[in-house]
Amino acid sequence: MITHFFKLNACFILSVFIMLGCGGPPEDNPLLKEAINHFHEAENDSTIVMNAPVALKEAEEALQESERLWEEKADKELVDHHAYIAKQKVAIARETAELNAAQDEVERAESQRQQVLIGARKAEAIAAEKRAEEALSQAEKERREAEKARKRAEELAERVNKLEAERTERGLVLTLGDVLFDFDKATLKSGGERAVEKLAQFMEEYPNRNVMIEGFTDTVGPANYNEKLSRQRANSVRQALLNKGISSSRIQIRGYGEKYPVASNNTEAGRQQNRRVEVIISDSEGDIDERAKAN
Amino acid sequence: MILFNRMLESKIIVVLYLGIGLALTSCASTKPPLQELAQTEAVINQADQVGAEEYAPLEIRQARKKLQRARELEAEEKYDEAKRIAVRAEVDAELAEAKALSEKAQNAVHQLRESIRILKEEIERKQ
Incomplete structure (x- = not known):
């Protein structure tokens, strides 16, 4: 019985060995x-x-x-x-x-x-x-420009006042009386020179504005002679402007002689008023209506 | 009487040893791995819901195939093997889920980068 038990035991131990595997890696x-x-x-x-x-x-x-x-x-x-x-x-x-x-x-x-x-x-x-x-x-620029334009307009008005110009239908008209010319001569007196100088300054500052210079006389003397004299006087003004550096293309001249009196030729005072040179200043486009058309 | 007792004793010892031996050798389960099968199925469903079929088709199919095999083994009452295959199916499904989530996140990254690129281009065009 004991051997049998041992046999069984050995068998069991062997089986455990096989299970665990002790043979090599x-x-x-x-x-x-x-x-x-x-x-x-x-x-x-x-x-x-x-x-x-x-x-x-x-x-x-x-x-x-x-x-x-x-x-x-x-x-x-x-x-x-x-x-x-x-x-x-x-x-x-x-x-x-x-x-x-x-x-x-x-x-x-x-x-x-x-x-x-x-x-x-x-x-x-x-x-x-x-x-x-x-x-x-x-906006600021526009405002400044508007301001500038306003100033220029003011300045223009001031200049015109200084020139003693008049606003008429044809524009600004500057009248140079015969006191600025010697009797029966077309030469400008020194007073006339000063007036022309102001005009030249004005034209320099407003290059868009042109002028038309018109000469007039009273009815004393022959009409054709008067017409010639009026034209020569207008031309003297033109010449003075040219001397100040104003371009000739901006200046027109007319000699109307006895035509277009502004006062009666029957009195000395009236005749003096009629002996004159008118300078018409153009609009900003440079255009001036002819007198005949305006009248 | 004594003889009988000895006989009984040795029988008891044999049974004892056999029992121990049996326990050591196989640990064979007698219980079907129902919990593992259910768990694996749950993980597969979870992976499906995050788009594993689209993003990790290989892994999810492997998981399904293994689950099927585990069920067959369970039916054959090979519970140990069934349990192991079910567990392997579960890690397959887990991987499928992780892969699907990761792929989707990477797609999202890609789309976001693309949208930033387009946005930048548009801004540059405007300026």
Whole structure:
């Protein structure tokens, strides 16, 4: 009975030995090797370590289980099973790390998009401000120009006053009386020279304005002689203007002689008024109506 | 009586050893792995919901195939193997889910970058 027991016992011990496998190193397991390689790669990847520690830990546990079973020469299917799980867990860790990285990237990109939008709005605001400034400066420019035009108009009025010109239907008319000429002569006296100088200044400042110089006489003396004299007097004024540098194209002259009296030729006072030179200043377009047309 | 007792004793010892041996060799489950099968199915469904079929077709199909095999083994009452295959199917499904989520996030990154590029271009055109 005792031997029988021993026999049984030895048999059992043998079976345990076979199970544990004490004969030599275990056979290579390619799946386990692959899993170990994948795991080491993942373990050295800082993004995986940081972003997927749980999956990595699970992979490690499965790997250790697989290794333990392999060292104990357990059933290949069991070793493979845990190696497979380890391998898949590593892959999961990798995907999880990529997911986290992508989510971080989305956040960053979103804030970048916001920055771009803010930048765009800023650029738009700057552009709007620029447009507003331009509009303002345009308005300012127009205001200044209007002011300038007003001043020029005032100045013109003042000049005209100084010239003792009159506003008539034909425009501004400056009358140079015969006191500015010697009797029966066409030469300007010094008083006449001064008046012409003012006129020349005026014409320099208002280059758009032309003049027509018209000479008149009283009825004393022959009409054709008077006409000639009136024309010569107008021409003296013209010559004086030319001497001051005014272009001849801006000056027209007419000699009307006894025509167009402004007063009665029956009195000395009236005759004096009729002996005159009128300077008609054009509108800003440079046009002057002929006397005949105006009358 | 003594003889009988000895006989009984040795029988008890044999049964004891056999029991221990059995426990050591296989640990064969007698319970069907219903929990594992249910768990795997749940993970597969979860992966499906995040678009695994589109983004990780290989992995999700492997998971399905393994789950099917596990069910067959369970029906054959090979519970241990069924359980292991179910667990492997579960990690396949988990991977499918992680891959789908990661792919989708990367697509989102790509689209966002593209939209930023277009936005920048538009702004430059305006200026």
